[in-house]
Amino acid sequence: MGELRLMKGNEAIAEAAIRAGVDAYYGYPITPQSEILEYLMQERPEERTGMVVLQAESEIASINMVYGAAGAGKMTMTSSSSPGMSLMQEGISYIAGAELPCLLVNVVRGGPGLGTIQPSQADYFQSTKGGGHGDYRLIVLAPSSVQEMSDFVKLGFELAFKYRNPALIQSDGAIGQMMEKVELFDQQPRLTMDQLYEKYGSWATLGHKRNDRRIITSLELESARQEQFNFKLQAKYKAISENEVRYESIMCDDADYIFVAYGTSARICQKSIQLGRAKGLKLGLLRPITLWPYPTAPLQELAKRVKGFLAVEMSAGQMVEDVRLAVGNQIKVEHYGRFGGMIPSPEEVLHVMEENIIKGTK
DSSP states (O other), X not given: OXXXXXXXXXXXXXXXXXXXXXXXXXXXXXXXXXXXXXXXXXXXXXXXXXXXXXXXXXXXXXXXXXXXXXXXXXXXXXXXXXXXXXXXXXXXXXXXXXXXXXXXXEEEBOOSTTXXXXXXXXXXXXXXXXXXXXXXXXXXXXXXXXXXXXXXXXXHHHHXXXXXXXXEEEEEHHHHHOEEEEEEXXXXXXXXXXXXXXXXXXXXXXXXXXXXXXXXXXXXXXXXXXXXXXXXXXXXXHHHHHHOOOEEEESOXXXXXXXXXXXXXXXXXXXXXXXXXXXXXOEEEEEESEEESOOHHHHHHHXXXXXXXXXXXXXXXXXXXXXXXXXXXXSEEEEEEOOTTOOOOHHHHHHHIIIIIIHHHO
């Protein structure tokens, strides 16, 4: 068993970054994710592992620092919260277009605009549909516990380097601020320059002594060549969709009605299931772990035998569109959401399931 600690979600991400052997973190403070940067500054990972931690002058600066470090084959990351992620979208599109691996963390707060510092899930479209310009995708992981905040740092980097694509951990202010017991994984060494060359020498810019002249860019002015590059990207995204779907099925085997929720909303729905089962209602939960690629096939299979779905989100309704796309018109799908930083209670979620789904399908 690894080391056990009681930690905030944000702190767990920061400690996991050090232990994963991350080379560099570039970020800018914004509530409710500032503890990631603060923890890293306090822990002085440059003395533990040699990791660089730098507070940039803005989110725009930090994402372009990530771009540069990723181009050199380094494990690099940044974190922010909703308005800050909006500022990063151009740089994220550049990184995706240059096919570079990196890890992004969004601890979502209520919006639109500057909104509130309270938790939200209203960045789903931005994260899963490509918040910047162009036809690109991020690999999006949605933790629902402090343990997963830690675990997904390691997983996010593994997927990012496997596919040479940015990966994003989409959390929210509740999970970022809550404290839970975390089992931390053992310290991983940072790669040396020789190891970098051996692993990523075919594409990374490792200096003139180690490779030929190499330019990393997302710019291609010749339309036909740009189209071929886009075909290559779409083939990669297809491979990710076929191989990297992750989800959790909770009490779905005998369920008549299914909640679909991720993150904090999924935790609430688990309690709603307990309350409903105590009343004799056969309820289950399908929790997407990868928001992209989305677990479409499991939803399609459930739709063949259950009577209805309720998508629960801390938003006006964004993920529910993917639920409806998955199951089509063959089954009832409704949405329930609170937004602006409000968190629904298990009781009200159960009430909506009873009134809007169960009564309407009997």
